[in-house]
Amino acid sequence: MQVLKFGGTSVASAKNITLVKSVIFEKSSSDQIIAVVSALGGITTQLVNCSAMAAAGNAEYLKELAQVEQKHIKTVQELIPLKKQSKTMGKVKVLLNELEDICRGVYLIHELTTKTSDKILSFGERLSSTIIADFFNDMDHSTFLADPRDFMVTDSNYSHAEVDFEKTNPRIVSYFKDVKEKLIVCPGFIAASVEGEITTLGRGGSDYTASILAAALNSPELEIWTDVSGMMTADPRLVSSAYAIREISYEEAMELSHFGAKVIYPPTIQPVLKKNIPIHIKNTFKKDEAGTVIKQASATNGSLIKGLSSIQNIALFNLSGSGMVGIPNFSHRLFRALSAAKVNVVMITQASSEHTICVGIDAGDVKKSQLAIENEFTYELAMHKIDPIQIEKDLAIIALVGSNMKEKVGVSGTMFSVLGQNGINIKAIAQGSSEKNISVVIYEREVKKALNSLHESFFLSEKRRINLFMIGVGNVGAALIEQLKKQKQYLSQQHHIDLRVVAMANSKKMLFQEGGINLKNWKENLTENGEAMNVEDFLQQMETLNLRNSIFIDNTANADIASLYKKVLQKSISVVTPNKIACTNSYQEYLDLKRTALQYKAKFLFETNVGAGLPVINTLNDLIKSGDEVLKIEAVLSGSLNFIFNNFGPDVKFVDIVRQAQVEGYTEPDPRIDLSGVDVKRKILILIRESGLDMETDNITAQAFIPEDCMNAPSIDQFFDKLGEHEEVFQQLVKKAEKEGKKIKYVASFGKGKAETGLRFVEESHPFYNLEGKDNIVLFTTKRYPEQPLVIKGAGAGAEVTASGIFADIMRIANAN
Numbered sequence: 001m002q003v004l005k006f007g008g009t010s011v012a013s014a015k016n017i018t019l020v021k022s023v024i025f026e027k028s029s030s031d032q033i034i035a036v037v038s039a040l041g042g043i044t045t046q047l048v049n050c051s052a053m054a055a056a057g058n059a060e061y062l063k064e065l066a067q068v069e070q071k072h073i074k075t076v077q078e079l080i081p082l083k084k085q086s087k088t089m090g091k092v093k094v095l096l097n098e099l100e101d102i103c104r105g106v107y108l109i110h111e112l113t114t115k116t117s118d119k120i121l122s123f124g125e126r127l128s129s130t131i132i133a134d135f136f137n138d139m140d141h142s143t144f145l146a147d148p149r150d151f152m153v154t155d156s157n158y159s160h161a162e163v164d165f166e167k168t169n170p171r172i173v174s175y176f177k178d179v180k181e182k183l184i185v186c187p188g189f190i191a192a193s194v195e196g197e198i199t200t201l202g203r204g205g206s207d208y209t210a211s212i213l214a215a216a217l218n219s220p221e222l223e224i225w226t227d228v229s230g231m232m233t234a235d236p237r238l239v240s241s242a243y244a245i246r247e248i249s250y251e252e253a254m255e256l257s258h259f260g261a262k263v264i265y266p267p268t269i270q271p272v273l274k275k276n277i278p279i280h281i282k283n284t285f286k287k288d289e290a291g292t293v294i295k296q297a298s299a300t301n302g303s304l305i306k307g308l309s310s311i312q313n314i315a316l317f318n319l320s321g322s323g324m325v326g327i328p329n330f331s332h333r334l335f336r337a338l339s340a341a342k343v344n345v346v347m348i349t350q351a352s353s354e355h356t357i358c359v360g361i362d363a364g365d366v367k368k369s370q371l372a373i374e375n376e377f378t379y380e381l382a383m384h385k386i387d388p389i390q391i392e393k394d395l396a397i398i399a400l401v402g403s404n405m406k407e408k409v410g411v412s413g414t415m416f417s418v419l420g421q422n423g424i425n426i427k428a429i430a431q432g433s434s435e436k437n438i439s440v441v442i443y444e445r446e447v448k449k450a451l452n453s454l455h456e457s458f459f460l461s462e463k464r465r466i467n468l469f470m471i472g473v474g475n476v477g478a479a480l481i482e483q484l485k486k487q488k489q490y491l492s493q494q495h496h497i498d499l500r501v502v503a504m505a506n507s508k509k510m511l512f513q514e515g516g517i518n519l520k521n522w523k524e525n526l527t528e529n530g531e532a533m534n535v536e537d538f539l540q541q542m543e544t545l546n547l548r549n550s551i552f553i554d555n556t557a558n559a560d561i562a563s564l565y566k567k568v569l570q571k572s573i574s575v576v577t578p579n580k581i582a583c584t585n586s587y588q589e590y591l592d593l594k595r596t597a598l599q600y601k602a603k604f605l606f607e608t609n610v611g612a613g614l615p616v617i618n619t620l621n622d623l624i625k626s627g628d629e630v631l632k633i634e635a636v637l638s639g640s641l642n643f644i645f646n647n648f649g650p651d652v653k654f655v656d657i658v659r660q661a662q663v664e665g666y667t668e669p670d671p672r673i674d675l676s677g678v679d680v681k682r683k684i685l686i687l688i689r690e691s692g693l694d695m696e697t698d699n700i701t702a703q704a705f706i707p708e709d710c711m712n713a714p715s716i717d718q719f720f721d722k723l724g725e726h727e728e729v730f731q732q733l734v735k736k737a738e739k740e741g742k743k744i745k746y747v748a749s750f751g752k753g754k755a756e757t758g759l760r761f762v763e764e765s766h767p768f769y770n771l772e773g774k775d776n777i778v779l780f781t782t783k784r785y786p787e788q789p790l791v792i793k794g795a796g797a798g799a800e801v802t803a804s805g806i807f808a809d810i811m812r813i814a815n816a817n
């Protein structure tokens with residue numbers, strides 16, 4: 001005997017019932033089939049509403065009832081061929097008349113007992129099964145309509161009747177032994193008391209009916225046909241990459257079902273579990289999909305966990321106080337009080353100090369729980385033996401579920417670190433010694449982010465999604481976007497990383513697209529669809545999206561944007577930037593940013609602040625972390641100045657070569673920052689600070705070589721005009737260098753606590769002499785490199801190299817966890 005159960009959505013309409021028919025008729029004809037059916041989708045709720053209205057004396061119940069009637073009549077008309085319709089319609093009308101009479105009785109006496117309620121609700125399944133059985137019944141498939149009231153025996157606990165298995169099981173066997181038809185339709189959910197009154201089996205009742213039948217008849221498998229393709233790894237409404245679990249054990253399924261994955265109701269599993277009968281969950285609307293098999297021992301899926309579950313709308317009650325310590329009766333009284341108030345406790349945690357006990361309950365039960373606890377502990381509260389009860393709302397429980405976690409080190413460690421890195425605070429933790437479930441309570445607003453980050457950490461096949469929020473899409477920003485576009489496929493396929501630019505902005509416009517901005521036409525998209533740029537709004541939207549693995553990228557040279565980093569880091573969002581302003585504010589502010597990043601488990605990376613894409617800061621960090629000490633730094637740190645002096649000569653005007661450096665993208669957005677030496681000052685300051693030393697900008701001696709009136713020019717254009725006027729000053733520099741056989745370099749140096757920057761005329765033997773083009777060079781003399789300094793050399797300016805340095809910082813964060 002095969003048992004298949006079809007839920008409310010599977011039988012919600014004539015069209016869906018036709019799909020159910022195709023599922024059943026495709027089965028082998030050698031075996032008998034029982035199709036357990038629920039009420040047509042939505043009907044049970046309508047019957048509940050209808051009876052409540054009738055009991056309240058509200059004549060509107062008739063409208064609800066009319067809709068119920070109409071839906072069944074329409075289903076008959078759409079499903080049953082015209083010549084057979086009157087017979088089915090007759091049966092349906094008889095049932096509907098009976099239903100109408102009962103509802104009228106309720107309306108007249110203004111009373112609805114649970115017994116009458118069960119009677120009313122039973123019509124949902126009785127009507128659906130009558131129609132479906134007639135629809136299936138044709139020449140090849142003669143169909144029998146079973147009546148569970150003849151074999152499903154319960155107590156008289158109406159609405160949640162308990163099945164009497166001793167009576168029920170033998171009755172099922174003898175009832176079905178006499179059925180000759182190959183196909184049997186059986187209404188789920190309903191049963192009868194020993195006295196013969198209609199009862200119902202409570203929530204998930206049709207699944208339960210099917211499970212009892214499968215167990216009593218020793219079916220090889222129980223099939224539950226529903227509207228999803230099995231038990232999912234997480235709630236698919238919150239985690240778009242969730243997928244159906246192929247195999248899961250009974251225990252794991254019960255854990256997952258308990259915590260929100262409502263594909264199957266836990267008590268359903270009991271009857272088949274005892275007989276070791278697998279449950280196969282299948283999708284009526286995608287019948288070719290594999291679905292989920294629930295059985296005794298399930299195969300592993302390569303992951304430490306089978307799934308993630310979540311329950312929202314949770315409140316926490318926290319009881320604490322010195323009067324609780326060592327008092328054995330305390331928790332007994334607490335749970336007795338809650339139980340008497342009919343409050344279901346979802347989660348319990350108690351610290352071993354016994355000083356606090358914390359229970360998680362449905363937020364709807366807060367008032368009655370508070371009352372019950374305050375009543376129970378009136379004396380202790382009055383005597384201050386326990387503190388006033390703390391209640392926290394707007395919470396959710398999320399749980400890792402899976403038998404494979406047992407005895408595996410680091411599962412909870414991974415969970416906590418993933419949540420921590422995403423700035424998600426854990427309010428309470430529970431793990432039983434079975435190690436099948438690790439539950440944590442978090443704020444409800446963080447559930448989506450938490451589930452998604454955990455899902456991508458635990459399911460290895462999944463891509464790790466990195467969400468980028470980018471301000472500044474000029475020279476460097478645009479080059480970065482091009483590189484991200486080119487590498488997208490490679491990173492996705494080879495490194496399982498899905499980099500998405502979720503937001504981008506320039507000084508005029510900002511654009512947010514949660515699914516990721518298409519980088520093919522980002523410029524048009526930003527111009528046409530972007531809203532006016534507003535820094536506060538940018539932050540607000542980034543915060544509201546609350547996406548996992550977020551990185552804020554500042555590709556501007558703007559102080560206002562740099563001033564946002566602290567706020568961003570405090571949201572546990574990492575910051576990557578080529579903008580040197582934040583790291584060259586006061587030493588305390590620089591330290592504060594580093595501490596904030598540490599505190600909020602975010603990264604603050606700025607490799608491109610010195611030497612563009614050259615690995616200068618990372619190399620220095622490695623030296624310092626491994627215990628080396630910087631004794632001396634000598635460096636050419638300005639790509640633009642090196643380019644200018646390498647290309648300037650008697651036949652070239654200084655102003656023209658500065659303009660060229662700007663066009664090539666080597667200068668700062670404001671070239672005065674380079675020409676004044678400020679940019680180099682910032683860079684050497686960052687290197688000194690990264691060496692672990694306290695230094696302020698004003699402590700660095702800088703020699704200017706640009707005439708003062710150039711620097712005082714009020715605009716960049718006027719600055720260029722002034723440079724042109726001072727050509728002779730610059731030609732003198734070239735003449736001097738040529739005369740001495742030297743080259744001009746703008747050099748930064750640090751040693752013995754002193755730092756300076758300025759023009760140097762270097763001779764041929766000097767390592768800086770042959771520094772070509774826009775290159776930078778840094779010589780680190782350290783305790784470990786005392787004679788021959790450690791040398792880093794290469795292109796030190798330009799959009800492409802800078803973008804690649806920013807990209808490398810992004811990848812450091814993406815690969816960090």
Ligand SMILES: NC(=O)C1=CN([C@@H]2O[C@H](COP(=O)(O)OP(=O)(O)OC[C@H]3O[C@@H](n4cnc5c(N)ncnc54)[C@H](O)[C@@H]3O)[C@@H](O)[C@H]2O)C=CC1
Pocket residue numbers: 471472473474475476477505506507508533555556557558560561578579580608609611612639665666667668669796797798799802
């Ligand atoms: N060019 C190079 O070789 C290197 C540049 N850098 C740094 O990269 C950064 C960017 O340089 P470039 O791309 O050359 O500059 P850019 O002037 O070409 O681009 C700056 C971008 O920032 C945007 N922006 C400026 N202020 C803004 C604000 N308040 N709100 C929103 N957007 C704003 C602009 O609209 C533009 O999109 C600078 O901090 C620079 O120091 C670092 C290393 C090397």
Ligand SMILES: N[C@@H](CC=O)C(=O)O
Pocket residue numbers: 608609611612637638639640641666667668674679796797798
């Ligand atoms: N303008 C800088 C490049 C960025 O740091 C330079 O010329 O080196």
